[in-house]
Amino acid sequence: MLSLGALSFLAPWLLSALVALPVLWWLLRAVPPAPARRLFPGVRLLLGLKDPERMPERTPWWLLLLRMAALAAAILAFADPVLNPDVRERGTGPVLLLLDGGWGSAPDWAQRQARAADILDQAARDGRPAAVISLAEPRPGEPRLPFRAAEDWATRIGGLAPKAWAPDRAGFAAWLETVEDEGFETVWLTDGLGTDGDRAFFDALADRGPVRMIADPRTPLALTAPGFADGALQTQVLRPEAGAGRSVEIAAIGADPLGIERVLGTQRVVFEPDDGAATEVALELPVELRNRVTRLTIPGERSAGAVALADDGLKRRKVGLLAGGDAGEAQRLVDPLHYLRTALEDSTDLIEAPLDDILSAQPDVIVFADVGAVAETERARLIDWIESGGLLVRFAGPRLAASGEGQLEEDALLPVRLRAGGRSVGGAMSWGAPKALRPFREGSPFFGLETPEEVNVTSQVMAQPDPELAERVLAALEDGTPLVTGRAQGEGRVVLFHVTANAEWSSLPLSGLFVQMLERLAVSARVARPAAEDLAGQTWTPVTVLDGFGNPVEPRLLAGVDGARLIDERPSAEMPPGVYSSGERTVAVNLFRDGDMIAPIGALPAGIVVESMQVAPETPLKPWLLLAALLALAADILATLWLSGRLTGPRMAQGTAVLLAVTLAGPLAATLAVPQARAQQMTEDELALHATTDTVLAYVVTGDRQLDQTSEAGLRGLSQVLTRRTAIEPVDPVGVQLERDDLAFFPFLYWPVSEVQRPPSDAAYAKLNEYLRSGGMILFDTRDANLGGRLGSGTANGRTLQQLAAKLDIPPLEPAPQDHVLTRTFYLLQDFPGRYSGSEVWVEAAPDVEEVEGMPFRDLNDGVTPVVIGANDWAAAWAVDARGAPMYPVGRGTGGAQQREMAYRFGVNLIMHVMTGNYKSDQVHVPALLERLGN
Numbered sequence: 001m002l003s004l005g006a007l008s009f010l011a012p013w014l015l016s017a018l019v020a021l022p023v024l025w026w027l028l029r030a031v032p033p034a035p036a037r038r039l040f041p042g043v044r045l046l047l048g049l050k051d052p053e054r055m056p057e058r059t060p061w062w063l064l065l066l067r068m069a070a071l072a073a074a075i076l077a078f079a080d081p082v083l084n085p086d087v088r089e090r091g092t093g094p095v096l097l098l099l100d101g102g103w104g105s106a107p108d109w110a111q112r113q114a115r116a117a118d119i120l121d122q123a124a125r126d127g128r129p130a131a132v133i134s135l136a137e138p139r140p141g142e143p144r145l146p147f148r149a150a151e152d153w154a155t156r157i158g159g160l161a162p163k164a165w166a167p168d169r170a171g172f173a174a175w176l177e178t179v180e181d182e183g184f185e186t187v188w189l190t191d192g193l194g195t196d197g198d199r200a201f202f203d204a205l206a207d208r209g210p211v212r213m214i215a216d217p218r219t220p221l222a223l224t225a226p227g228f229a230d231g232a233l234q235t236q237v238l239r240p241e242a243g244a245g246r247s248v249e250i251a252a253i254g255a256d257p258l259g260i261e262r263v264l265g266t267q268r269v270v271f272e273p274d275d276g277a278a279t280e281v282a283l284e285l286p287v288e289l290r291n292r293v294t295r296l297t298i299p300g301e302r303s304a305g306a307v308a309l310a311d312d313g314l315k316r317r318k319v320g321l322l323a324g325g326d327a328g329e330a331q332r333l334v335d336p337l338h339y340l341r342t343a344l345e346d347s348t349d350l351i352e353a354p355l356d357d358i359l360s361a362q363p364d365v366i367v368f369a370d371v372g373a374v375a376e377t378e379r380a381r382l383i384d385w386i387e388s389g390g391l392l393v394r395f396a397g398p399r400l401a402a403s404g405e406g407q408l409e410e411d412a413l414l415p416v417r418l419r420a421g422g423r424s425v426g427g428a429m430s431w432g433a434p435k436a437l438r439p440f441r442e443g444s445p446f447f448g449l450e451t452p453e454e455v456n457v458t459s460q461v462m463a464q465p466d467p468e469l470a471e472r473v474l475a476a477l478e479d480g481t482p483l484v485t486g487r488a489q490g491e492g493r494v495v496l497f498h499v500t501a502n503a504e505w506s507s508l509p510l511s512g513l514f515v516q517m518l519e520r521l522a523v524s525a526r527v528a529r530p531a532a533e534d535l536a537g538q539t540w541t542p543v544t545v546l547d548g549f550g551n552p553v554e555p556r557l558l559a560g561v562d563g564a565r566l567i568d569e570r571p572s573a574e575m576p577p578g579v580y581s582s583g584e585r586t587v588a589v590n591l592f593r594d595g596d597m598i599a600p601i602g603a604l605p606a607g608i609v610v611e612s613m614q615v616a617p618e619t620p621l622k623p624w625l626l627l628a629a630l631l632a633l634a635a636d637i638l639a640t641l642w643l644s645g646r647l648t649g650p651r652m653a654q655g656t657a658v659l660l661a662v663t664l665a666g667p668l669a670a671t672l673a674v675p676q677a678r679a680q681q682m683t684e685d686e687l688a689l690h691a692t693t694d695t696v697l698a699y700v701v702t703g704d705r706q707l708d709q710t711s712e713a714g715l716r717g718l719s720q721v722l723t724r725r726t727a728i729e730p731v732d733p734v735g736v737q738l739e740r741d742d743l744a745f746f747p748f749l750y751w752p753v754s755e756v757q758r759p760p761s762d763a764a765y766a767k768l769n770e771y772l773r774s775g776g777m778i779l780f781d782t783r784d785a786n787l788g789g790r791l792g793s794g795t796a797n798g799r800t801l802q803q804l805a806a807k808l809d810i811p812p813l814e815p816a817p818q819d820h821v822l823t824r825t826f827y828l829l830q831d832f833p834g835r836y837s838g839s840e841v842w843v844e845a846a847p848d849v850e851e852v853e854g855m856p857f858r859d860l861n862d863g864v865t866p867v868v869i870g871a872n873d874w875a876a877a878w879a880v881d882a883r884g885a886p887m888y889p890v891g892r893g894t895g896g897a898q899q900r901e902m903a904y905r906f907g908v909n910l911i912m913h914v915m916t917g918n919y920k921s922d923q924v925h926v927p928a929l930l931e932r933l934g935n
Helices: 012-028 041-046 061-078 109-125 150-154 169-176 198-206 329-334 338-344 355-360 376-387 398-403 512-520 563-568 622-643 650-672 684-693 705-725 762-773 796-807 874-878 893-916 923-933
Strands: 002-004 007-009 081-083 095-099 129-134 185-189 211-215 227-229 232-238 247-255 261-270 278-283 293-297 307-309 318-323 349-352 365-369 391-395 473-476 482-489 492-497 539-546 578-582 585-589 608-612 698-700 734-736 748-752 777-781 813-815 842-844 867-870
Touching: 012 061, 061 622, 095 109, 109 129, 109 150, 109 185, 129 150, 169 198, 198 211, 232 247, 232 293, 247 278, 261 278, 261 796, 318 338, 318 355, 338 512, 355 376, 376 391, 376 482, 376 492, 539 563, 563 585, 698 705, 705 734, 705 748, 705 874, 705 893, 748 874, 748 893, 762 777, 777 796, 777 874, 777 893, 874 893
Parallel strands: 095 129, 095 185, 185 211, 211 608, 318 349, 318 365, 365 391, 391 492, 698 734, 698 748, 748 777, 777 867
Antiparallel strands: 002 007, 007 081, 227 232, 232 278, 247 261, 247 293, 293 307, 473 482, 482 492, 539 578, 578 585, 813 842, 842 867
16 A cells, blocks of 8 residues: 555556556657658659648647556556545454443543444454453453453453443553453553543553544533532533633423423523633522423533432422411510521421411421311311321420320321420420430431530420330430330321420420431421531432433442442442432532532543544545546547547537536536435425425434434334335435424434424414324324333433323224234234334224134224334434445344345335325235245
């Protein structure tokens, strides 16, 4: 190979023919040949005559130059020139393929997988062993790199997925020091973000051999943990480098009153030139909406770093306060509610009103301070509120002790039965001295809190020693008598402090422990992030965790962690980012906290070769040079005929026209081979003409850039399969905007569901309903494998689908029966897999048709189900890149290839059903189908 910058020749020895061009010049000068000279006496008779037509004795110089150019183009073409060739030197030793594999690699993970597959394919062609390691996964157990045949690793690349935490480069460098393997070449696919252990990591790799770093110029964005300040949700958008020229949208996601997740608010952020690497964002939401927020996201950035989870710290609870009496202005320090107001006013919305008004405000918590008997009408409403999930916290006092409530039988508004009277210092049932608190036992919501020595109790109401008492005690005094008791009632809870809410019976309200105990009971929630000691001593279990792409998933095989680790440690494989709970409290573990920054990788040591993730493809120039040579020779023929005077007369004119047509055929074919303009760039009239002239498959534009690209690539791959296998020949797919484009031109719409989608307008819903009634089909794909249950109702995408479909005129649905026409329109299918398999596919419920014995399916009338709903992520399974290679992994090994083939077959059956309706349900097909089924 001969390389000249970006141009290389695969057969450079053929270039030696260029040396012969001067000889060719001399030879070509004889065409047409010079006339022979002979002496003839009769020639004298012609002297003085003039011939109007002259024949050249020598070939004109411009015609010689044209012929030389044609021959030179042919010589260059057969030398196989290639633009942007891969000129890397082929190695012979082992190849270590390192993937950062953390959250920063998630936005372009498919591209990284494709590049890793190319590297392994090249290693396989060179016969080099390879090893693949993700720096975000735990190190191998033994100190040895897993080198094996590169072909083995190539089949596993599709099963890799990014993790939701940062790569541990320092840990890998320390482990590599123990590895016995001597030398190897390292190819490192990095996310471009720097870490504290980069220097040791570089040195460890350089000691083992050459290092090649492959990076993407587009760096990821991240969000810090959300907070609350100045009446708004606060977060920071982090980027590796400061500068302008980019804007992003921040979306607050949470559940509506029906429990369906939706976007509760958005805020667009524009990076100004003077902005630093961290930009403040404030989302102003009403209290009702803010309390529903579960996470903040950057919709166009699919990574765990672009998701900030919310916990109790963002929820400003509504707390109703009710006291049994008013101490008056002059006795504020003995007011039953004084210490409660002081403890709760900064972190809750307090409601002080009659009980009926408090219940009408739908509070989260109601606190009774020495309330005795409750009226029967209010009592029924209060019990219903508790059983629906409310928390009632009661404090004792003289009125409760004298009321006789819960003494003879168990009361629904008290956790335990009470004794008459009570106990106090110097009373009939008295202590010799005030009692201190016993350390909180394990299992109590207060476990881990320190019990100050200065806290003591002088009076309390006593609990009856019933069999259930021990399990209902949440806190006790040093002599074992209950101080706080509680029990569940329906979906709510009732808790009783056996002392007053003021300092009359104990010094507990005067201590910081009082506020901490209220927080542990979820009466209040601090806005600031808790300290490690506040959470220590309790086991916190994950409720929801994030995967590498930022999707909330159910935790699997994850043990609980000590509360201090949630604050002191960074997310890892043992403690991924997510929401952790202990009792009634929740704490969010996010990748980034206030004050965190992300930065690009620093200066690289000498010897590390840096390449871009996006490599310009090799472009062979041989076809274009041969075309140029043919065009030059065709021009030479025309010029020669013109010089000889043979381009006159009608026949010559016809011949010239034919020659011109042949000459222009090559450039015309090249022009037709230019890819068509993207459909999204067409005007309304151009789009209508394009969609009515050819068969066009369409997808709904969601606004998620990567999701829309996947939809386009998926329908492009399906269109290619349809063209090769059926009489349907779709052209490039089209993305439609529901608010703008006319849907009537498209027989089929693929609608991928994303949690950040907003419902269409009423006008768009009108167009969609008209489209469904006029025979169009929409394939809704939640892409969640139905992890949450039927129709994906337990996932964010499933709930978004319910929201999107609320105003659509959709007929009754049923899971696709075994005899549905989709199972046989072209292929005989049993299920409809995509990138996932096994989930139900829902179609229009068929009318009641009597089944005939011996017939494999019902005889249905013509018609097309207007909607098909599934969760198998079909577009990702169909998607192909510009070279026709699959873009996303499906399954593993040969099983994955078979699943992708079945996904294509489902797509073929689906489009054939769109085009032909229930034609394959006609009974005329029964004999052929029975024969194919082997009956």
